[in-house]
Amino acid sequence: SAVISQKPSRDICQRGTSLTIQCQVDSQVTMMFWYRQQPGQSLTLIATANQGSEATYESGFVIDKFPISRPNLTFSTLTVSNMSPEDSSIYLCSVDPYGGDGTGELFFGEGSRLTVL
């Protein structure tokens, strides 16, 4: 299993500012995943962060808007840049601690709820 801590748990931000979300895992993992969950909606994958290389972004998400860092095997950050009210969402960090040898089960942090005014 994996225990994931996210900071901040929630924040209220002003339009045009940027916010960085931190994700800390209690074990070393190769890949970390960032999801967005808009109010009352499903989970949408933003990007996959692999330690030592640039993140891979899903269609509709770009690095300039959602820059990601992955400095080591237990930590990652997601920045939401130049925020607008449409960015108000829960942002979730996730890992698959067993990688290609495992079941595919994902473990999630508790999420960071952002409200943009």
Added chain:
Amino acid sequence: GENVEQHPSTLSVQEGDSAVIKCTYSDSASNYFPWYKQELGKGPQLIIDIRSNVGEKKDQRIAVTLNKTAKHFSLHITETQPEDSAVYFCAASKEGPGGYQKVTFGTGTKLQVIP
């Protein structure tokens, strides 16, 4: 890409009754079907899963069935309890880059169990 549809979006049941949530998927390459439960203010947590070589799996009060031919799978919760109240997500998954699973989530079902 994969498309996962989930129904119903909301479901209210009396305590002790059963609840059924249904999902369909589009990509025949999907081979792993997890179900996640998300309680208020928390991240999703796996409650049960099934692989494409299995038709049914049960764990105490919850069970999942899979019809690979029809590309649909369902979650069954029996003897529901108030603590079952949450949002449930189905997902369809297949192997992606690096051997990791590429997961597509359904739209979620908000289950309310009325005491």
